[in-house]
Amino acid sequence: MAEKRYVLKISCADRPGIVAAVSGALLERDCNIVEAKQFEDVIEKRFFMRVVFSGINGQNSLREHQEAMTPLAQRFEMDWSIRDCETKRRVMILVSRFDHCLVDILYRKRIGELPMDLTAVVTNHAAENYAHLDLCGAPLISLPVTAETKRAQEDKLLELIERTGTEVVVLARYMQVLSAELSARLSRRCINIHHSFLPGFKGAKPYHQAYERGVKLMGATAHYVTDDLDEGPIIEQDVERISHSDSPEDLVRKGRDIERRVLARALRYHLDDRVLLNGHKTVVFPD
């Protein structure tokens, strides 16, 4: 009988005995710990843990594992989840004019780098812009937004998210600011790529701001969306070296490379349950 793998994610107030209790409970059900990483925030006194375990003879179902963990989780007041590593998350991608992040995610999905099912690609632009893309069978939905239609279109979007069972929403250079209500509804499961190195250059045209300021490094930031624009918990960042001879257009070009790789990494970390929230910061256990 084939071995199955599960990923357990825990955060709770730090106190003695958590690791012993968790590892004891897994041992009791003949589960083997394949990977484990933990972190104690000594300032906030909070504990974070990610465990990949396998059922040695595979007889336990996900539900059984969840039930077995429940008393422990209650005892330590854990924020927790268990997921079957084989179960792919359902992901929706929102995109505007620039499609480099979308194309990159589609490719990584196709070759198996990103364990996800695509529920839909939504754009506020015309659908025909993306007609040449292979969306792996997912529908392409155009929801143009104006100040007047914003609320109605967000309602449609939310309805679509719920109807398709979307678990993760990716803003892949989607240039519309989500309303506070929608941000709240998508809390902890909506990832944005901010096309600059936060907190350096917030707001519009950050690469032009970087050019004006003459910085020597330029970057991108992937973060969870909150109602505080550009201030959500940061998941991943990266930079590249630039120089005086880079025009604003060169910066935009270099930015595309950084954006797509930062967003892809952040999304993979999220899909692999490697990101835990710690207040307005994240704990990321990379592979």
Added chain:
Amino acid sequence: MAEKRYVLKISCADRPGIVAAVSGALLERDCNIVEAKQFEDVIEKRFFMRVVFSGINGQNSLREHQEAMTPLAQRFEMDWSIRDCETKRRVMILVSRFDHCLVDILYRKRIGELPMDLTAVVTNHAAENYAHLDLCGAPLISLPVTAETKRAQEDKLLELIERTGTEVVVLARYMQVLSAELSARLSRRCINIHHSFLPGFKGAKPYHQAYERGVKLMGATAHYVTDDLDEGPIIEQDVERISHSDSPEDLVRKGRDIERRVLARALRYHLDDRVLLNGHKTVVFPD
């Protein structure tokens, strides 16, 4: 007769014929171009050039080269300089409590990485803190600063700068803000290391700000001092990857490594005449 090398630095409004005129003038005096880099800011229509040349039979003195270049410089309304590559610049270092940048510069000077003479090390702390350091014969001068004594101490500092023929002032983690007057007097020749990646975290305790914000990369910035604090033209920046498991103290430790290498690079670029000002930005021709 030994060959001598000179470095010529030019910036001026861009118009046709500059390179032909400069290279023709050098050829006429039997000088050979060893290195040349140029840049045209097509937005601002400004031209920048750095040329290292050698007198083929070495008979031209620095003064002769300067005289020969003068008509050309007037014709193109150049901001320019020529320097004998063998002539070391006279450098003063200002330091406060943390001495990692000071120690690093002293070491690089000793092994010949930084072509400079040290005129003095000035601190606003007690001189005995630095008693164990080998200052290469330079005096250590303590100028403690309070709100009341600031003006008087800056006068002393300026007098010292002038008396010692100091050409470059390095703020090597000097934690006093220079007055607008002094900043103006040291315009284009005073280099500060800002212990963060600008424009991200300005002001005090940037590493603690970075910790609070949960960023995934942390950096340092070397810039020319202007009267606009933390906003002077940026010469060099660098970053390192950090994670949730870095405490504020870890960030300070990692920061020391970034600060000292960014400041050393910026200082070397300046000493080698590799930095040209372009408004509130720089053009840097690295080696």
Added chain:
Amino acid sequence: MAEKRYVLKISCADRPGIVAAVSGALLERDCNIVEAKQFEDVIEKRFFMRVVFSGINGQNSLREHQEAMTPLAQRFEMDWSIRDCETKRRVMILVSRFDHCLVDILYRKRIGELPMDLTAVVTNHAAENYAHLDLCGAPLISLPVTAETKRAQEDKLLELIERTGTEVVVLARYMQVLSAELSARLSRRCINIHHSFLPGFKGAKPYHQAYERGVKLMGATAHYVTDDLDEGPIIEQDVERISHSDSPEDLVRKGRDIERRVLARALRYHLDDRVLLNGHKTVVFPD
């Protein structure tokens, strides 16, 4: 009348007067130097230069510029070329099983990052593997290779290269070793991506070699193809940090990201005439 831009590439034995002669010749024809970079290899006594210039009133054609430069080129025994910046190079891509580099180049071409026309995509695998890709109208040609058919297939390939006017051949993870004859025919215009950091791990399965050796950084190398396998002049390299927890499969995944960005950079440098050969090394003038 619109201004036209040209790129001039020069290498020759170093001697006085080259810059003066070139810039003087351009000035004489009312051309303006937009960008210029030069390098003197003081050990080999060789001079390298790349100049982008524009005809001020645009009346000179490419042929006129070439004719005007010819006497100069002869006088200094230059290895040289002039190209109209608007003229796209004709590129053929060769690919085997893995298509990440191919897909990346196609995307960059589509959005205008790579100034090229695609003449064909050639694979030694079955054509249907690539059927889902948008090849911008270029034909997909399958030329399977065995020990017996290698010479015949290379003849077909060469015939195809010539018939299509292909100027640049990109081995985008093409897993066949070119014969010495074909390498020689494609000298200086065939770019390979070596999926490791040379000279570290040559030959087959370099990521598995890197895993076995326990290195902490892993990279990729783009180089010109010569008959000395894995030893051609290096154009570009990059690395990423890895750790003990990366499996061989993780290294392959991380490798894909490095490979595609290193190859894309090398190709862009080549298409922009930024790469000059210096014996078995390159001089690269990046933007």
Added chain:
Amino acid sequence: MAEKRYVLKISCADRPGIVAAVSGALLERDCNIVEAKQFEDVIEKRFFMRVVFSGINGQNSLREHQEAMTPLAQRFEMDWSIRDCETKRRVMILVSRFDHCLVDILYRKRIGELPMDLTAVVTNHAAENYAHLDLCGAPLISLPVTAETKRAQEDKLLELIERTGTEVVVLARYMQVLSAELSARLSRRCINIHHSFLPGFKGAKPYHQAYERGVKLMGATAHYVTDDLDEGPIIEQDVERISHSDSPEDLVRKGRDIERRVLARALRYHLDDRVLLNGHKTVVFPD
């Protein structure tokens, strides 16, 4: 009563129950896990763990912790150690002509970055070369080596290592190859900085080799010394970007910066018990 911290390091064949047993044993003695990282090499079926724990009421001594762990260690056939985090390791530094790594380690020790006591600085050059350095009270011992005296000098060195209770030996650009016997005696506690990116350029003058080959990145490698020269388990590596315009001397200068930071990181990892051996590779749990 003050809390004390201990670091526990374990490697053993992987089997179920290790984490539960270790965390249970710590909990039983009222110890709290402050940090824990573990890794399972799924190919070699080996388990690695590093735990920092604190005695909640501090009544347990190091000896008591060691005694309590012993039965567990025997049961799982662990390769293990426990160390009081406050106890500094005793370190000897060996150096030849170039002192940049030595100076860097001394500075980091002085400001508290490296938790170590210095037992001696040993050089095969004349002692007066280092007379200006502040060795924190440690003796400077000159042991010049020739082919004839090598064995005798190594005997003296080993006697010195034993007499001074040296636990860690750092080859800080020490240009003598240790004999197989001495390498074996210092197994797992002698760190070398190889002044190149292994396995790229082994042997002498690697920066000149890198120059000749025209590579675009250059690095340094810190590794444990074994009798297989340049092939010991790698602890840390880093690179910097270089270009055609870097002379061999520029590479040596840039190399100094990489060498000192790679060696300092590797030494700190070792002093903090962050490095575990896995055959001829390492598992490094960085902070």
